[in-house]
Amino acid sequence: MANSLFEEKLNSGEFIVTTEVGPPKSVDVSEVVHHIKLLKDKVDAINITDHQSSVMRFPSIGGCLLVKELGGEPILQMTCRDRNRLALQAELLLAYSRDIKNVLCLTGDSVDVGDHKEAKPVFDLDSVQLIKMIRTLESGTDMGGNELGAAPKFCIGATVHPEADFIEPQLIKFDKKVNAGAQFLQTQGIFELASLRRFMQYASQFNIKILAGLIVLSSAGMARYMNNNVPGIIISQAIIDEMASVEKGKGLQKGIEIATRMIKTIKEENLCHGVHIMAVGNESIVPDILEAAELVSTPG
Amino acid sequence: MIVAEQKSLEEIRRMIAPYPRVLILGCGTCMTVCNAGGESEVSFLHNSLRLAEVRSGDGIHTFTEHTVKRQCDPEFLETLSEKTIDVDVILSLGCGIGVQAIAEYLGDIPVLPGVNTSFMGMTKESGVWDERCAACGECRLEDTGGICPITRCTKGILNGPCAGSKNGKCEANKDVDCAWILIYKRLERLQQLDKMRRYYSPRNFRAIPRPRRILSKVEIATGESDG
Numbered sequence A: 001m002a003n004s005l006f007e008e009k010l011n012s013g014e015f016i017v018t019t020e021v022g023p024p025k026s027v028d029v030s031e032v033v034h035h036i037k038l039l040k041d042k043v044d045a046i047n048i049t050d051h052q053s054s055v056m057r058f059p060s061i062g063g064c065l066l067v068k069e070l071g072g073e074p075i076l077q078m079t080c081r082d083r084n085r086l087a088l089q090a091e092l093l094l095a096y097s098r099d100i101k102n103v104l105c106l107t108g109d110s111v112d113v114g115d116h117k118e119a120k121p122v123f124d125l126d127s128v129q130l131i132k133m134i135r136t137l138e139s140g141t142d143m144g145g146n147e148l149g150a151a152p153k154f155c156i157g158a159t160v161h162p163e164a165d166f167i168e169p170q171l172i173k174f175d176k177k178v179n180a181g182a183q184f185l186q187t188q189g190i191f192e193l194a195s196l197r198r199f200m201q202y203a204s205q206f207n208i209k210i211l212a213g214l215i216v217l218s219s220a221g222m223a224r225y226m227n228n229n230v231p232g233i234i235i236s237q238a239i240i241d242e243m244a245s246v247e248k249g250k251g252l253q254k255g256i257e258i259a260t261r262m263i264k265t266i267k268e269e270n271l272c273h274g275v276h277i278m279a280v281g282n283e284s285i286v287p288d289i290l291e292a293a294e295l296v297s298t299p300g
Numbered sequence B: 001m002i003v004a005e006q007k008s009l010e011e012i013r014r015m016i017a018p019y020p021r022v023l024i025l026g027c028g029t030c031m032t033v034c035n036a037g038g039e040s041e042v043s044f045l046h047n048s049l050r051l052a053e054v055r056s057g058d059g060i061h062t063f064t065e066h067t068v069k070r071q072c073d074p075e076f077l078e079t080l081s082e083k084t085i086d087v088d089v090i091l092s093l094g095c096g097i098g099v100q101a102i103a104e105y106l107g108d109i110p111v112l113p114g115v116n117t118s119f120m121g122m123t124k125e126s127g128v129w130d131e132r133c134a135a136c137g138e139c140r141l142e143d144t145g146g147i148c149p150i151t152r153c154t155k156g157i158l159n160g161p162c163a164g165s166k167n168g169k170c171e172a173n174k175d176v177d178c179a180w181i182l183i184y185k186r187l188e189r190l191q192q193l194d195k196m197r198r199y200y201s202p203r204n205f206r207a208i209p210r211p212r213r214i215l216s217k218v219e220i221a222t223g224e225s226d227g
Ligand code: SF4
Pocket: B132, B133, B134, B135, B136, B137, B138, B139, B140, B141, B148, B149, B150, B151
C-alpha cells in the first residue's frame, strides 16, 4: 500500500508534477503561505527547501508543516550539512508523526557558498548514507542499533545531475542511491534535453521514477550568475543567448516559455516520469507554466 | 609533516608585551621544513621584534634565541632548563603540540604560541604546502586510490562526488580539485572502479575519542645494549 498521497501518484504511472517553495529569512511566512495555497492543488507535491545554497532560513520541516496545515502534500528536503545523525533521525521522527512522509535526501551545498561561511560543516552522513539510515529506521531500529517504539515509513527521493560535465562518477553515485532505496529522483536543473535523453537511456534499467528538474530563468544575467555561483548548475550558451535575445523586462516571460517548451517535449516524448519545476523566487508563475504546458494535475 | 604559519608580528608583540625577557624557541623538525619556526625563522623574528621595539621607542624587551631538534619530544628538551634561567616567557615557534610539550615540561614559565598550526600536509613545490591527512584514525586510502576524501573533499563525503563538482573543481573553491573526480580517475587508471561502486557506511567518529593515546606495540629493548 502506498505510504503517502505522493507515493500513490508515483505508483499510478501518471505524469508527475512537483514544484518547490523556498522559505524566507523571516518569521513572517505569509508569502510562503500564499505560494503554497496557489500551488497545492495544481501539483502532486511541494518540496520545501532546506537552507538552499547554505543560506540560513525558516526550516524545511516548518514549511512542510505549513503545507500540511493548508491541505497540500509536502516533500521534506533534508541535507546532511547542518545536522549529525542524532538530529537527522530525530527530525524524521517528528516529520512522520506529523504525517510528513516524503523525504528528499541530499548531501547539501557546501557551507562556503552560503551566508554563514564560518559555520561548522557537519556532513556526518552523505546522501547515500541518509537514504540507508531512513530504511534502517523503517526496519524498527535507529542507527545506534536501538529499537524504536514504533517505526516510520517514508517515500524516499534523491537527486541526480544528468548534465554534470563529468557524468561517470555521478552515475556511480546514482546507482548507490537507487540501491540504498531511493524511490524517486528529482534531477538538478536541466537545460538540454539531449542530456536527459542520454541519462534516461541509462536510468530506465532501474525501477525508479525520474522527475526532470526545470529551473525557470528570469534573465540572462541570472543565468550567468547561476552558472558561476550555484553549485551543480550548468546552463548552456544556447539558453543564455535565448534569454539575452529578449528586451529588458521580458526575461521571466522568456524563462516561462523555455520551461514550458521543455515540459511539453518531455511529456510528448515520454522522456521521463514527470517534472520538478523550480521557479527560484518566482513561485507565483508556476501555475502559468502548468497551464501553458497543459498540465492540470490533481493530487492523489 | 605538520604545517603552520607564523603569527603576525603585531599579535606576537601583543602577547609578549607583559614579559620583559623573551626566549624565542624554534623547532628543528616540521616547523623548519614549512619555514614557520626553524632556526632561521627564529633569528628573523628576533631581528624583526628588536627593530619594531626600536621604532616604537618603548622597548623593555630583551630577546634570546634557541632551537631544539623537536619540541614535541621530552628527549630533546633537556637543554631547556639552562636556557630559561633568566627568561620570563617562552615564545615557541613549535606547532601546537610543541607549545604544549614545553608547557608540560617547564611548569613555571608561560609558553606562548608563535605560529598558527594549520594542518598535516606535504610539500607541493618550494614554498607551497598542501593538506593531505586529517588523522581520522581509520585510514581508507586503500579504497580511494591513495587520495583522501576526508581531507581533500570539502564535505568529507564517502560515496562519490556531490553534484557541485564542475570542470573537475570543487563547488566550494574553483581553484581546488574535486577530490572525488581525482579518486574516480585514479581508480579507473588502476582498474579498481569497483571500489568506488561499493557502499561505504558512515564514519565511526568514536575512533577518535579525544585526546587519543597510542601505545607502542613494539617491544623496546632497554638497558641491555648500552655501550
Ligand atoms: S583516510 Fe584520510 S584522514 Fe584518514 S588517516 Fe587516511 S589519509 Fe588520513
